[in-house]
Structure formats: C-alpha cells, structure tokens
Amino acid sequence: MSIMIPRVYDQSTPSPGEKNFFERISNDNKTTDWVILHSLNIAHHKTNIMGEIDFLVIIPKVGVLAVEIKAHRYISVDCGKWYMGRNDQHGTVRSPFVQVNQSMFSLKDYIRENYSPLQNIPIFPLVIFTHTEFSFKSIEWNSNQYVSCKEYRSQPISEVLLKRFKKIKKEYLTKSSTKWLQSNQERPNKKEVEKLVELLRPSLESPSEAVSLGDEINIDLVKFTAEQFGALDMMEDNSRLIFNGAAGTGKTFIAIESAIRAATKGYKVLFVCMNKLLSEMLRLAIDNENIKVTTLHALMRKYDPSPAEDTSQYWETDLPQVCYLNMLEQIKEDDFFDLLIMDEAQDIIGNELWLDCLDLLLTDGLSNGKWHIFGDLSYQSIYNHNMSKLDLLNNIKNRNVNNSIVTLRKNCRNVETSARLSMTLANIRSPYQSYLRNNKSIINSKIRVFVSEEEQLNILISIINKCFDAGFIESDIIILSKVAESKCISFKYQDKLSAKPYKSDVKGLRFTSIHKFKGLEAPIIILTDFDEIESDNSKTLLFTGASRATDSVHYIFHKNIEKYLTAQR
Template structure:
C-alpha cells in the first residue's frame, strides 16, 4: 500500500451508509470526496471510538488526514437552529440540553483518538491533531475561550468557499498556534509530518473501528444480530472493487468470498445500479436470496438456471428434463430470447457471481455477455470463486487466467488466502485430506483445542449405528437441529437417508426441505458455498484422486466448529499416512 496516491480524497467507507440520516454529513462527505484540493487526503467518516476517555462510546463525524499538515477531527452539527443558554447547548427542535457542547465533544474525542494512535505507534507523536466544528445550516459568530474563531465553519463560510481550502487553513492556524505555544516544545513548524506513509498507517490503524459488514447469516434473527469486522485482506479487496469495473476474486473456501459478494451487491445497489446477483448452486441460491431480500428490487438474486428459465419464459416440466437440457438446451433457448426479443428487461448494469468457477462454460458466459450492458469485455462485473479446488462441474476453462485470455478481457485477479471460517485444526485437516496447495496464509479463528474426529466402519449397518451415536452425542453437547448438517459424496442412498431408527428417522430430513428444528442431509456438491457449526461427513469409500480430494476439501471447509468423518475401514491406512506425512 505504501506509495499509493489518490487524485482526490480517499473516502473510507467509500460511500455513505444508509443509516446516515444527517443531510449535513452527506453533503460534507460529497464535498470532501469531489474537491480537487483534497488530493492524497484520507477521510474517515463516522468513526466510533470504543475506548473513549469519558464515555462508553464516542463518535467523530469525520477524521481528515492531510499529508504534511495534520489530522483534523470534525464535529458536524447539521441543525437548522442553535442556541446556548446557561452553559447548555440546544440543537434544532431537540429540547434535551447538551452540557458539553460540540467543541468540547470534538476535543475529547480527538484526544482519545490521538492517545490510541500514539500508544500503537509512538512515532506518530509529532503529528498535529486538531478539531473543528461545522455548522452547515446556521450562522455562528459566538466567541469564547473554549475555541478559536478559526475552528468554526458556519453556514456562510461553508457555502462560499471550497471545504478543502478551509480545512487547510484550520490546520495551518493550528500549526502556527502550536509554534507559539510554550507547552508544545515537541512541535517543529517546518515538519512535514504526517508523510504519505504515515497517513496510510493512521488510516489502517483506525479503519477496523468503523468499517463494518453485516453478518448476513443472522439477518433472520435480529436479536442475535452481530457485526463482523473485515479482515485486513478484505479491506484491500473492497478497495479493489471500487477502482476496477471488472475483477475476479479468487480464494479457497472460508476466505470470505460470499460475504464480499453480498457487500458488492449492496454497494452497487446504493450506487443506483440494476444488479444481477448469480450463483450456480441451488441451496446457496436459496440462502442468498433470503439474505439479500432487503436489496430488492434493484438486486435480482437467483441461480443461473432459474434466471435462464425466467428469460426463456416457457413452461418446463422439470421431471422430463435431463442433464443435456440444463447444460445445452436451456442456455441456447435463453440466448436466442435475448438476441431476438431484446426489450431490456434482462439487461443489467452489473453482474455479480458467487461460486463463479461453476459457470465457466462457453454457453453460460455467452448468456451473461448478452445480459450485461457493455458485455463481459467492457461491462461491470465481479466474479468470486474458488478456481483451485471447487470447480467440480466440468468447466470449459481450466483456470481463471485462461478465461481472461480466451475471452479477450482485461480484469485483475485478486487472491484471498486468509481463512476466517474454520478453526485451525479443521482448516489443517482440510489442507491435508484435500491436498490443498498452496495452503491458507493465515487462520483467524482461535484454536478451540477440538480435533476433527474420524471413525471407520466395515459395513453400512455399522456406519448407521455410528451416525446415530454421533447425533446423540452432539445433541447432548447442546447442538440443535439447524446446527448439524450431514454430508455425503453420493446424492442418492446416503447413510443419513437410510436411517429407520426412531427417533432419528423423524428428526432427519433432506436439507432443502427441513426447517430449523430438523437435522438436514444432502450431498457435498449441493452444499457448496454454505456452512454449519457441526458437519458430519459420511459414506467415505475413497480418499485418493482429484475428485475425492476436492469433495473432502469442500465438505471439511463447511464447518465452523465441529467435523466428524465416517470412512470405510479400508481407507484408514491411507488417511493415517497422509496425516503422519503432514506432521513429519
């Protein structure tokens, strides 16, 4: 990141969140973003300070980091009326008084911010930190020893002069003041701090405190809703999204690709785009459709084949459709519809595709090319996929580089390798049994000391008995139905589907029809892109070979807590040798 320069201010976050209801903050955001005087600046918006000096949480509306000048913490009071009586501040129609006032509020927050930064990086101690208050809708000419007149930007100055120039003047005045201040012997007027590199360091330290993403898994249960912080790697990915109209995000399972794809859809919707959000897998598509329901109608979330059926527009008897129909006939019918009946209904400003490795067939891509303004070569799209281990549906392209080359497309490839889903021991088992090369660069989850469990059976009845014992054990440990998913490499006749023992035969259902109280089972292939706390992998008859390696890898990486494997006893030696070889 060092050496990066920006033509205008780099805004973090890059757009205003929907919950920002202040028109004043929105206007200031736009003016800072679009002002040519803000070249190389970094502007942080709505920074929550978890370790505020006097409150449980504090807020700075804007932190403006200006190279060679300093850091300005801005408090915005976007009220239409303002008064101060008996030391109390009143804003607009709010009758509740504020004893601190905006200048004291900004000062306390600024000192908390500076303290945090200097504790982390003592070399930032000579950087100038100052405060200002903006009143975009009222005049303010009150004088006080609590603030300097040049720390105020009121309605008159806000409307008459570029905001960037006024911020420079405030920081220049602050530097002149510090030069004459006897208590500021640390300050040198000719200092050029913060340098560009220091500006980036400051923003990197502060950024995790305020740029969040919703954990969409908890959307249907608002009482348990939580915020998930981005990894440092994902911060860079978000920046790459903003600056590239076409980009591929490639990474193994558990690196946050789906989370980023959802965020890409949300940002595109906020930008006013008509978005097509696709995936290949039916179960993943159902889940994505649920968690992005609040993005409708701007965002259409759907599986590739369901979307083709909508475009084709004819009634289809699914029971009469074979594999050839889905792979050859349907794409052809949908392409013909777009060519010969182009009414714009199915033409999109942006296409986002999760699990993109599964759509790399020529006819699928031809369909997407016709669905996107500018086509794949010139239009706006984001592809998220595991192009190393999860391309199990026979794509036409052997790798992402070949896709870009043969399609004549310019698109950077951004690699994600930090695992933020699995525990270290589960991730390690996935690397071993999945023959994963290269391995994860880092595992974020702490080690819970729980090893993946492997049990070996000699016949199917014994496997069923083991599965029932495992389900009983997990239930006793506190796992409920929706926490447990049973996966198998075979779609029909799996161990879970054959259980006839009560009460378990009534508690286990196919995953696509089971509700929260039941334990779901499905094939490994069908569960791609999803996750669950406890994953039980059954019917393992083989370990060697690319197909089995990939299926093992996919199944193992679905778990967020526990993994239990049921394998045929004849593969015991091979599994043991793989584990020993990896540990030696």
C-alpha cells in the same frame, strides 16, 4: 486526491453537508497522501452504545481531525438547548461540540487500549457548519474548534483544514498541560498512518451477544481483512474483475459488500449463483430493492414456461438454448441490469450457453458491461470436472480481454490445523498465504473409520454428542454427505438422529449433500458416506466439504480408505 475509505459515499445519507465535504476533499489535488475514514463507528463510545465520527481526516506529519458536519441552514441556541433547523421544536442539550469531543475521546481510548504506540498522535475535534454562519459565543467552545460556511466555501478544503490545524496547535502549545504535543508535532508518519488505518477501518456489524459457541465464532469472522478492503477498493476503478480464491478467502463476503455498495449508488444489480441454499442465504443477507438475487437455473426458468426435466441435458443445453431465444423476444428495457455479480462462478462460467443468457441481461453485455466474478477456479469446480482454471478464464477472456484478476490468499474462515488436515487428505498444495484466525479449534478435527452402516451411524451419533458436550448446539452442526441428500445415511436415519434436511430458515441438527452446501459454512462439519478419496472428484468433494468448517471437521471414512491414509502419512 485523498484516499477515501470506503471509496464510495452512501447516497442514502440525507446530509448535503457530508456529501459536499466528501466530494470536495476527495477531489482536492493537495490531499494526495491524506487518508479520510468516513462514517467511522465508535463501538466503545463513552456515553452512547454506538457513536459516529462523520469524517476522520488523517494528514501525514500533521495530525488527525475528528470532523463533525452540520448542514443545517438555521441553528439557534437558547437556554442551553440547540435547535437544528427551523422545524426543530424540541432541541437538544447535546451540542455538536460535545458530540464530536465525546467521540474523539472514545476514539483515543480505543487507540490507547489496542495499540499504545499511537496514543500520542495529535487528534483534535472540529465542527464544520457547511450551510450557515455560526456566530454564537460560549465558554464551552472557541473559534478554533469550528469552521463556518463562508470560510468553508471560500477556499480549497485542504487549506481550510491545514490552517485550522496550525491555529489549534499554536493554541495548545501555549498550555502547560499539553507539553506532549511538542515532541509529537510531526506525527503520524507514513507507517503510523498505515497502522492507524488498519486499526480503525470499520468492520461489518456483528451481534453484540453470542448465544452459542457457533455465534462466538461468527463474531470473530465478521470483519474485513486488509486484503479484502483492497479488493473492494479495486472495484471503484475497474468495471470487470475476476476474484479468484480458495474456500474461506472471503469471496462471498466481498461479493455481498460490492452488491450493496453498487446499489447505494443507484445501480441495478443481478446477483447470480448456482446453489439454491446459497441464494437463500444471500437473500436473507441482502435486503435491497436494487439487488436481484437468484440461482442461474431459476433465472433461466423464468423464460421457459415448459415443464422442467431433471436431466443434465435439459439444464446444461436445452434450457439455456430455449431461454436465449425467448429472451431475445421478451426482454424489455426495465429487465437490464447495470452490474452482474457471480458467486461460486466456477460452477457457471464453464458453460458458454449460460454465459450467452447472462450476456443478454447485462447493460452493454459481458463484452463491455460491468461485472464482478467470484470463484475458486482451481479447487472447487465440482460441476466442470474436465475444465482447468485456464479453460474457465478463457471463457471469460474470449468475451472481453480488458479485465483484471484479483487473487485472494488469506484464509478468513478456517482454523489452520483444520485446513491443513483437509489439504493433506485431498492431496492438494496449500492455496493460502496466511490465516486470519490464529486460535485453536474448540474440538480437534479427527478421522474415524467404519466397516458397516451401523458402525458409521454409531460413530456419527458419538461425534454429535461430543460436540454437545463441548458447548455447541444443534444448529452449529451440519452433516454433509458425498452422495445425494436422499441417499445419505443421515436421510435414512433422520428420525434416530433427530435431524432434518438443510434449510436456511430451519434450526436444529441438519444434513445435506456437499454439492448443495457449497458456498455456505458452519462451525462443525461432519463428512459421511466416503467409500474412497483417491479419485479427483472425491478429493475435490472432500476439500469442498471440509472447507465449510469454521471450527472443526469430523471425517467418517470406510475402512477401505485406510491404505490411502497410511500412504499419505
């Protein structure tokens, strides 16, 4: 079986031909070492803003085929216009051969510009008509450039493509202008295949224009690493996975993609997190009727009509107990979910009562159902101070031992110098194996010390102004406090700062607590209200807050911390 990238096929794609080709080539036992990229977006298309190759078939020691699939049962060509289907009244002058050729040449240009050693790998275009016999003749194409329905269906797809490769190469080698092929016939080799996949594997869409430095940083961040693609592929083969990684390793990014992929297959997905602000961001990022995004507390409140109490006892014990009993009576068949996704799971899985409630909503429960758990089980457990990583894992393993743990160690968010300063201050060993971003911060992370409240406010104002001078805008800056939002310095002086409490749909300079901002990120993070950083809780909060920054972190510490800072140096 071939290596399909992505591993899943988007069920919403209307083309029966693409679906049939995907199923046939992914199940052909003679394509074991083949790699197939499908729906490959070509962002630097020669004639269109965005082009697409239906399937890019990479065959080791043979070459690469850019495949265009046409599934129409009726095709007509009249006076240079192509009519695809009996209901096509307008036609198009752009033939399937022109489409695939333009995309192929754009792809070749991209390869040459980004990794020239691969530029002479044989890449050829091929149009496959999966539902009709194509018999039109023209000087614009020849019989080696297409496969008709009968040939496509009468033999294994591996044989169809290998035979076509043989014919194409034979034709090319007779031409004086294609002598380059003579010395490149057995390419790509195994290492070249790996490099080609690394180069071409499609990234998530990102904005084409940046309006601020923060937007430019976001464009740099919105792409999958090879480690993340591997994690996504594992989901296709494992029903129960725990993804453990420190801040910035892309857990939420993968969680969102896993939810979307499951939803495209028709799964009903429950996406749960602890943080209200994170859930709001997730709802904006995910717009799919098959995916329900909610905080755990909001989910449980649905099953408890009594007034909420603002106490730990209520949220951690009383509410889940009431919720569980009411669920047993009220849950209907339509309330069950096929897949459970937990983000920032270290805040959830430490409470057995909460897990009991989630268990009731998942088809086959936590013991035998499908779930993907994402969390930082070592460094960001700010709600379960007394539970170790092993304790948290055991809470899950006690319900099902047949699960796998995936460790994420590539930092995709932080600039390395910024991350290392935060780890030094928090006195923790680096959980990262490498960093995706090799560039320097636009503004260097820095520690400032204050004595009085007035001095802390003045330092805060000066940092904000420095960020403006460097080109950042108000919405790029988030002020995070060690204490509750209503007790922080930014809340007290919000009018003087022209700042507002953080809301995802509100722009401008914003502030909130570190607890509330968990799971989110911003270019500039300013940490305030730290009177000590020696306790374990303060270190965890410091690292959690600092790890939100995609550019730099600005620490405002009380003078009492100077002795600790001196000792750390």
